Amino acid sequence: MADHLVTGSEEALSGPGRATGPGLHARVRVPGRLDAEVTAAGGSVVAVIGPNGAGKSTLLGALAGTTAMAGEVEVGGRSWTAPPLAVRHRRVGLVFQDQSLFPHLSALENVAFGLRARGRARTPARARAQEWLDRLGVGELAARRPRQLSGGQAQRVAIARALATEPELLLLDEPFSGLDVGVATALRIELARHLADFAGVALLVTHHALDALTLADEVLVLDGGRVAQTGTPRDVAAHPLTDHVARLVGLNVVVDADTNRSFPPSAVTVSLRAPEGSARNRWRASVLSVVPHGDAVRLLARTDGAQELIADVTPEAAVELGLDPGREVWLTVKETSVRTYPRTASMRP
Ligand SMILES: Nc1ncnc2c1ncn2[C@@H]1O[C@H](COP(=O)(O)OP(=O)(O)OP(=O)(O)O)[C@@H](O)[C@H]1O
Numbered sequence: 438m439a440d441h442l443v444t445g446s447e448e449a450l451s452g453p454g455r456a457t458g459p460g461l462h463a464r465v466r467v468p469g470r471l472d473a474e475v476t477a478a479g480g481s482v483v484a485v486i487g488p489n490g491a492g493k494s495t496l497l498g499a500l501a502g503t504t505a506m507a508g509e510v511e512v513g514g515r516s517w518t519a520p521p522l523a524v525r526h527r528r529v530g531l532v533f534q535d536q537s538l539f540p541h542l543s544a545l546e547n548v549a550f551g552l553r554a555r556g557r558a559r560t561p562a563r564a565r566a567q568e569w570l571d572r573l574g575v576g577e578l579a580a581r582r583p584r585q586l587s588g589g590q591a592q593r594v595a596i597a598r599a600l601a602t603e604p605e606l607l608l609l610d611e612p613f614s615g616l617d618v619g620v621a622t623a624l625r626i627e628l629a630r631h632l633a634d635f636a637g638v639a640l641l642v643t644h645h646a647l648d649a650l651t652l653a654d655e656v657l658v659l660d661g662g663r664v665a666q667t668g669t670p671r672d673v674a675a676h677p678l679t680d681h682v683a684r685l686v687g688l689n690v691v692v693d694a695d696t697n698r699s700f701p702p703s704a705v706t707v708s709l710r711a712p713e714g715s716a717r718n719r720w721r722a723s724v725l726s727v728v729p730h731g732d733a734v735r736l737l738a739r740t741d742g743a744q745e746l747i748a749d750v751t752p753e754a755a756v757e758l759g760l761d762p763g764r765e766v767w768l769t770v771k772e773t774s775v776r777t778y779p780r781t782a783s784m785r786p
Contacts, residue, residue, distance in 0.1 A: 458636025459513025459605045463500060466507040471495045471662045477655065479513070482632050482639045484653035484670065488681045491659040493642040497608045500640070501529045512605045512638075525554065527606070528637075530599030534611040537595070538583040544570060544594045545579035551602040569597035573627065589620035593627070600631060607632075607639040613648065625651065646685040650674060658682055676778045680745070689746045689770075693717065696777050702735060704774035705748035709758060712769045722746060724764040727755060736760055738768060 458479035466472050471492035477483050485493045498504030502517070502524040510517040517527055530551075531537070538547045548566035553559065570576045573593040575586075583591050592612060599607060612628070613621040629652055632639055641652060649656050649670050656673040658666040658681075666678040677683040678697065683690040690699045698717075706712070712719055722738035725745070729735070733749040740746060746768055750760070758766070 459638070461500075461510075461512055461606060461638040463510040464508040465496060465499045465510070467492075467495050467499060467504060467662075468507075469662075471499070471506075471659075473657075473659065473662070473664045475657065477638045477640075479638060480636055481654045482635075482641060482652055484649035484656045485640055485642045485659060486644070486649055486656060486682065486685065487659035487665070487679075491681075492662040493659055494610055495662075496659070497531075497610055497640060497642060500606060501531060501608055502527050528602070528604045530602060530604035530607045532592070532595045532599045532607075532609045532612045534614050538591060538598070540583050543580050543582055544575065544586065547583070547594055548598045548601050551598055555602055565601060566597070569601040570594065572631075573597040587620075588616050589624060592616065592624060596624075596628065596631070600635070603637075605637040607635060607637060609639065609641045611642055611644065614644065628652065644685075646674065646687070649685075675776070678780065684747075687747070691744060691746075692780065693777075695780055697780050698775045698777050700770045700774045700776065702747040702749040703733070704770050705746065706769045707736065707748050707750050707754065707758060707760065708767045708769065709765075710767065712767055714769055715772070718772060718775070719767060719769045720744070720746065722766055722768050724760055724762050724766060726762060727760050734760070736766075738766060740768070 460479045461475060461477045464474045473492070473496065485496060487493055495504055499506040500510055502522065509519060539550065542550065545563060545566050548569055549562040552562035552565055557565070567576060567579055570579050573596055575590050575593045578586060578590055586594065613624060616624065625648065632652060641648060643649060653670050656668060656670050657664060658673065658679060660679050660681065666673055666682065673682060674686040676697070677686060677688060677690055677699065680690065683699065688699045688701055689705070690697050720740040720742070722740040725737045725739055727734055727736050730749060734752050734755040736748045736750060738746055738748065748768055760766070
């Protein structure tokens with residue numbers, strides 16, 4: 438049975454400033470790679486997160502029609518799979534990490550290309566393309582070829598190209614990776630503005646908690662080709678069900694029978710001697726890495742039970758305790774810092 442995801446909540450539909458348009462319902466099966474169901478309301482932004490190989494790109498490829506799948510895809514109440522709709526007839530806008538702009542075309546021609554393919558005459562297509570480049574802040578670069586653009590500029594052109602055709606589905610596969618932090622931040626803010634006006638469904642594959650928290654209305658967590666969790670960014674960040682998401686949002690999660698127990702790294706005490714307290718809240722562990730983290734030092738350690746936990750300690754404590762990789766330590770957390778929640782696959786009914 439496919440895992441089930443319901444995204445695009447009532448709040449997403451009525452949320453401030455969100456345009457609404459065609460929604461998405463898909464049940465996607467790609468043997469050995471993905472078995473998932475996605476429902477998202479028009480105007481919603483769904484962050485797709487999960488570890489490497491989880492099936493994120495496979496999901497986007499199946500929706501775009503470039504990856505063969507079984508199941509169904511329905512956009513705006515119209516089936517794209519029965520009968521199969523050719524890739525070029527799917528109203529999809531794609532933005533990838535490596536931009537995928539045509540190298541022999543100028544920025545303007547790249548954006549106009551999609552419009553021309555949809556039957557617009559040359560002059561209006563070029564005028565519209567220029568408008569979109571202007572909106573993305575790269576209007577003055579219209580005549581440049583992709584190789585004459587910086588990574589951030591090229592990604593702006595790619596976003597302009599994707600949005601210019603007014604797609605029903607916008608698929609963004611790690612659009613900020615490979616960009617400098619400052620450039621990525623500026624582009625994230627810019628994209629948030631355009632997504633607010635976007636009436637279709639946007640799926641954003643990302644490895645960054647910040648993207649999910651700032652851009653998305655809903656989060657879909659994939660793991661091993663299955664839907665591991667769905668919910669609002671706030672739900673998922675507060676109650677991560679997978680180690681991957683726990684790491685992404687900077688929390689420790691330990692499993693205890695039918696419950697997850699989560700706690701922040703700042704709540705973990707590190708000592709060299711076995712501390713008092715319940716076995717539930719203390720672990721013997723070996724230090725794996727020690728890195729600066731803001732004003733603190735972040736320690737990653739593996740417990741005797743092979744669980745990886747993170748702890749933040751002061752730089753003084755790190756020196757005093759000799760916290761180098763390989764060091765055997767005890768980790769303790771106070772019960773009052775632990776949040777307990779069920780190990781269910783969805784936070785929503
Ligand atoms: N063209 C392909 N043919 C067969 N299997 C593939 C193909 N592309 C990916 N896979 C496999 O499908 C599974 C899902 O891969 P996918 O690329 O969708 O994961 P992902 O979540 O996007 O990962 P990443 O974060 O590393 O990009 C993996 O096991 C992968 O090895």
